[in-house]
Amino acid sequence: MENxxxxxxxxxxxxxxxxxxxxxxxxxxxxxxxVIYTGLRQSPEEIVKAASQENVDIIGLSILSGAxxxxxxxxxxxxxxxxxxxIPVFVGGIxxxxxxxxxxxxxxxxxxxxxxxxKEIVQKVKEAVK
Amino acid sequence: xxxxxxxxxxxxxxxKWEEKFVEPTIKKFPERKQKFETSSSHEIKKTYTPLDIEDxxxxxxxxxxxxxxxxxxxxPTMYRGKLWTMRQYAGFGTAEESxxxxxxxxxxxxxxxxxxxxxxxxxxxxxxxSMAEGEVGRVGVAIxxxxxxxxxxxxxxxxxxxTSMTINSTAVVLLAMYIALAEKQGVSPDKLRGTIQNDILxxxxxxxxxxxxxxxxxxxxxxxxxxxxxxxxxxxxxxxSGYHIREAGANAVQEIAFTLADGIAYVEAAIDAGLDPNVxxxxxxxxxxxxxxxFEEIAKFRAARRLWAKIMKERFNVExxxxxxxxxxxxxxxxxxxxxxxxxxxxxxxYQALAAVLGGTQSLHTNSxxxxxxxxxxxxxxxxxxTQQIIAxxxxxxxxxxxLGGSYYIEKLTxxxxxxxxxxxxxxxxxxxxxKAIEKGxxxxxxxxxxxxxxxxxxxxQEIVVGVxxxxxxxxxxxxxxxxDPEVEDRQKKKxxxxxEKRDQSAVQKALEDLxxxxxxxxxxxxxxxxxxxxxATVGEISSALRDVFGEYNEAIIL
Amino acid sequence: xxxxxxxxxxxxxxxxxxxKAKEIVSKYPERDYxxxxxxxxxxxxxxxxxxxxxEMFAAEKDVAIIAVDPTSAFTGGAFLGDRIRMxxxxxxxxxxxxxxxxxxxxGGLSPGIYDAxxxxxxxxxxxxxVETVGVGQSExxxxxxxxxxxxxxxxxxxxxVQMLKAGIMEIGDIYVVNKQDLDGSQKLxxxxxxTLKLSGIHRDVISTNSVTGENIDNLKKLIQSHxxxxxxxxxxxxxxxxxxxFNLLNTLFSIIRTRYKKTEDLEKIISFYAxxxxxxxxxxxx
Numbered sequence: 001m002e003n004x005x006x007x008x009x010x011x012x013x014x015x016x017x018x019x020x021x022x023x024x025x026x027x028x029x030x031x032x033x034x035v036i037y038t039g040l041r042q043s044p045e046e047i048v049k050a051a052s053q054e055n056v057d058i059i060g061l062s063i064l065s066g067a068x069x070x071x072x073x074x075x076x077x078x079x080x081x082x083x084x085x086x087i088p089v090f091v092g093g094i095x096x097x098x099x100x101x102x103x104x105x106x107x108x109x110x111x112x113x114x115x116x117x118x119k120e121i122v123q124k125v126k127e128a129v130k
Numbered sequence: 131x132x133x134x135x136x137x138x139x140x141x142x143x144x145x146k147w148e149e150k151f152v153e154p155t156i157k158k159f160p161e162r163k164q165k166f167e168t169s170s171s172h173e174i175k176k177t178y179t180p181l182d183i184e185d186x187x188x189x190x191x192x193x194x195x196x197x198x199x200x201x202x203x204x205x206p207t208m209y210r211g212k213l214w215t216m217r218q219y220a221g222f223g224t225a226e227e228s229x230x231x232x233x234x235x236x237x238x239x240x241x242x243x244x245x246x247x248x249x250x251x252x253x254x255x256x257x258x259x260s261m262a263e264g265e266v267g268r269v270g271v272a273i274x275x276x277x278x279x280x281x282x283x284x285x286x287x288x289x290x291x292x293t294s295m296t297i298n299s300t301a302v303v304l305l306a307m308y309i310a311l312a313e314k315q316g317v318s319p320d321k322l323r324g325t326i327q328n329d330i331l332x333x334x335x336x337x338x339x340x341x342x343x344x345x346x347x348x349x350x351x352x353x354x355x356x357x358x359x360x361x362x363x364x365x366x367x368x369x370x371s372g373y374h375i376r377e378a379g380a381n382a383v384q385e386i387a388f389t390l391a392d393g394i395a396y397v398e399a400a401i402d403a404g405l406d407p408n409v410x411x412x413x414x415x416x417x418x419x420x421x422x423x424x425f426e427e428i429a430k431f432r433a434a435r436r437l438w439a440k441i442m443k444e445r446f447n448v449e450x451x452x453x454x455x456x457x458x459x460x461x462x463x464x465x466x467x468x469x470x471x472x473x474x475x476x477x478x479x480x481y482q483a484l485a486a487v488l489g490g491t492q493s494l495h496t497n498s499x500x501x502x503x504x505x506x507x508x509x510x511x512x513x514x515x516x517t518q519q520i521i522a523x524x525x526x527x528x529x530x531x532x533x534l535g536g537s538y539y540i541e542k543l544t545x546x547x548x549x550x551x552x553x554x555x556x557x558x559x560x561x562x563x564x565x566k567a568i569e570k571g572x573x574x575x576x577x578x579x580x581x582x583x584x585x586x587x588x589x590x591x592q593e594i595v596v597g598v599x600x601x602x603x604x605x606x607x608x609x610x611x612x613x614x615d616p617e618v619e620d621r622q623k624k625k626x627x628x629x630x631e632k633r634d635q636s637a638v639q640k641a642l643e644d645l646x647x648x649x650x651x652x653x654x655x656x657x658x659x660x661x662x663x664x665x666x667a668t669v670g671e672i673s674s675a676l677r678d679v680f681g682e683y684n685e686a687i688i689l
Numbered sequence: 690x691x692x693x694x695x696x697x698x699x700x701x702x703x704x705x706x707x708x709k710a711k712e713i714v715s716k717y718p719e720r721d722y723x724x725x726x727x728x729x730x731x732x733x734x735x736x737x738x739x740x741x742x743x744e745m746f747a748a749e750k751d752v753a754i755i756a757v758d759p760t761s762a763f764t765g766g767a768f769l770g771d772r773i774r775m776x777x778x779x780x781x782x783x784x785x786x787x788x789x790x791x792x793x794x795x796g797g798l799s800p801g802i803y804d805a806x807x808x809x810x811x812x813x814x815x816x817x818x819v820e821t822v823g824v825g826q827s828e829x830x831x832x833x834x835x836x837x838x839x840x841x842x843x844x845x846x847x848x849x850v851q852m853l854k855a856g857i858m859e860i861g862d863i864y865v866v867n868k869q870d871l872d873g874s875q876k877l878x879x880x881x882x883x884t885l886k887l888s889g890i891h892r893d894v895i896s897t898n899s900v901t902g903e904n905i906d907n908l909k910k911l912i913q914s915h916x917x918x919x920x921x922x923x924x925x926x927x928x929x930x931x932x933x934x935f936n937l938l939n940t941l942f943s944i945i946r947t948r949y950k951k952t953e954d955l956e957k958i959i960s961f962y963a964x965x966x967x968x969x970x971x972x973x974x975x
Binding site for chain 3: 003004006025026028029030031032033034035036037038039046049050052053054055082083084
Binding site: 022096113117 | 252253255261263264265337338339377379468503504505578581585586588595598599614685
């Protein structure tokens with residue numbers, strides 16, 4: 001009856017720049033989704049636990065500090081251990097082109113750099129969840 | 131400022147202009163937009179005349195450079211006497227690499243140092259802490275102990291440079307290290323020149339490197355004010371920042387309003403702690419953003435200066451003219467730079483830097499064109515520095531103070547911005563002051579709403595970003611960027627281990643215990659932190675000790 | 690106990706289909722458990738309070754938290770931001786936290802929430818905290834859901850006085866004046882006690898500071914004593930029965946509202962009766 005898309009938006013690591021994450025969270029909400037915003041300074045463990053308990057349809061991570069490879073590696077590993085590795089993961093932030101390849105090899109479904117329109121993000125989330 | 135009859139004549143002429151010239155032109159060529167607005171939704175008119183500033187009084191509202199209310203600049207001769215300090219923010223990896231970058235920039239003509247610290251250092255975690263994994267040396271230099279500070283400033287005499295440190299929650303630790311290092315170099319504290327950012331309030335709303343809750347954080351800040359008033363009279367003890375607030379999505383008016391509101395909170399806290407604003411007021415400094423709307427930015431800086439002078443005088447009864455002055459550092463707006471067509475950013479930075487200079491900044495950082503891609507390469511940071519040097523030596527704008535003073539548009543904008551800022555300040559007062567406004571989430575909501583609206587406007591093409599939503603090109607996205615050395619974290623951890631092994635463990639323990647006791651008793655913690663760093667206690671250990679006493683701040687989410 | 694992952698997945702199914710949900714829940718044997726509703730205006734510190742209490746109870750029992758946030762009437766989306774204030778609880782192994790949107794339910798408590806509570810109780814959680822939206826009708830609706838209701842009030846959150854006046858006084862079993870370190874909390878405490886006295890209602894009132902933890906252990910003891918009384922009488926079982934009946938009604942209404950999304954159908958029914966009434970009145974006047 002009521003199939004709402006549930007999204008987790010969080011910032012792993014120590015990076016404190018949350019303008020992008022908050023705006024994406026607002027856009028997803030305005031597109032009719034239920035957004036669990038976990039805020040700053042999330043450890044990979046906290047993010048995975050939240051994603052599991054909330055049974056989200058997709059995980060959105062925002063990382064601008066350059067620590068994306070280490071953090072995503074840990075998160076994907078924990079997702080496997082918690083039996084949620086089938087949940088798609090999107091990453092947004094400052095990611096150099098060659099790291100995008102590495103992230104996708106890790107199993108990250110999509111990477112969004114600066115300048116991507118919100119409409120596109122919303123669309124891609126809907127597609128990834130189908 | 132204008133003769134009444136002259137104003138009448140101008141009024142008549144304006145009417146004639148509108149009816150006989152403008153209307154027929156618009157019929158043939160409609161204007162490009164329905165409404166022309168600044169970032170803070172000021173409507174921009176077709177042109178400005180004396181009628182727009184008829185109430186302006188030169189003596190009271192403008193005065194001369196170096197005279198209150200300092201609208202035209204804080205020094206009498208401005209850049210004719212001394213150019214603004216060219217201070218490029220730098221720091222990454224280990225202290226050795228950063229030291230090399232510092233010495234390079236100074237050899238290229240940079241006149242002051244600006245240190246970027248990594249996130250673990252800023253948030254009080256050592257490089258071997260699990261929270262630090264992946265973050266060591268990334269967004270700035272990793273400093274765990276005095277040993278790293280010694281390496282960072284090797285061959286840099288602290289009595290010959292002015293150093294700005296972008297550090298907030300752990301400012302007390304890094305400043306103590308700087309003082310301890312100076313002592314080792316044989317430089318007495320009163321010779322030290324520089325700034326620590328030390329502005330915790332904006333961390334809660336825009337930057338995120340807070341540790342403790344607001345109350346104890348404010349206490350640490352006033353401890354630093356007090357200690358430096360006595361021992362480091364040449365050091366700026368705070369850089370009240372609007373840069374990050376702007377980057378978080380605020381507009382020009384909000385940037386000034388929230389920054390001055392933070393300033394008011396700090397002055398109140400210092401006065402409550404028994405300090406004299408006539409004294410510490412001289413050592414307050416500010417940090418603003420240089421954004422895209424050229425004229426709005428110039429007007430914004432002028433409005434900030436005029437309003438702060440009024441606030442210090444009327445609200446806090448400050449009599450010392452030097453303590454009325456708003457001196458500021460500027461950085462060009464990082465979030466305006468694009469990953470697409472990065473060379474365009476050189477032009478963006480040039481215009482933003484020019485606005486800062488025309489606005490009378492005391493020091494300036496220009497961003498590198500690869501800002502949106504990663505940390506700057508040596509080539510891009512040099513080009514950024516040259517941008518400043520070209521403005522200083524080739525454009526002639528530095529040869530007179532406040533060249534745009536008297537422009538009808540600039541003066542009108544300056545006054546309008548001042549008015550709107552005052553409305554916000556009043557609202558914040560009603561909420562019980564800045565700390566309460568932050569706890570209630572009012573500031574965060576305002577910033578986020580402006581940011582969201584801006585993003586929606588970009589997507590509706592009402593705001594144009596060249597290369598991103600207009601004038602796009604297909605481009606190869608692989609660009610040369612600064613490679614981050616993955617060995618940094620391991621190297622730093624090894625160094626930390628060896629420092630811990632060599633030091634006197636029991637002296638460190640005692641120093642930390644004494645610090646905790648002093649913090650609980652609400653004594654000035656500075657001397658205790660100084661003692662701890664001299665014994666090579668680490669940033670993480672000192673922060674941990676304070677966390678035990680003060681607790682940690684929990685983010686309040688309001689969307 | 691089934692795995693946490695199974696719990697999470699099942700909750701999603703329960704949220705999606707209120708009819709199917711009842712089938713799913715009935716597969717598990719009935720069990721005794723407590724539902725503690727935590728309500729109060731935004732800014733009163735509900736989430737921090739829930740976090741602290743959950744953590745304390747988790748020392749002896751398995752705890753679940755359902756944090757409810759409002760669904761936007763315009764977009765249908767929701768921002769679920771309470772979890773972020775429950776970091777301590779979220780770190781404990783035997784605390785399960787789930788955020789749920791009100792999904793347009795009148796009163797903020799959707800059928801899904803009722804079913805979720807029953808499900809969590811049946812699979813082994815002993816205490817289920819439900820933190821409600823805190824605006825409008827949900828304060829009163831929580832009475833139908835919870836065995837025990839905590840009404841959290843804080844000075845300066847704005848509508849404490851309104852609440853007192855609007856007759857919401859009956860809903861709380863325990864009144865908690867939070868943020869006792871702030872100005873106005875003494876006054877608020879006095880106001881509540883006076884209003885209660887005037888109405889002749891007897892309720893427990895306690896003041897706390899959910900940030901420093903002051904007096905929270907007394908609050909815990911108070912809650913514990915209430916729960917003990919409930920389990921000793923037959924009240925607990927009766928509550929569960931009532932809850933189930935109310936859930937069925939709630940589900941029925943929600944189905945009607947969804948099926949009749951086209952308001953034209955409802956409009957037809959309404960105008961039919963409105964016309965009929967006009968006719969009746971008209972004929973009376975003649």
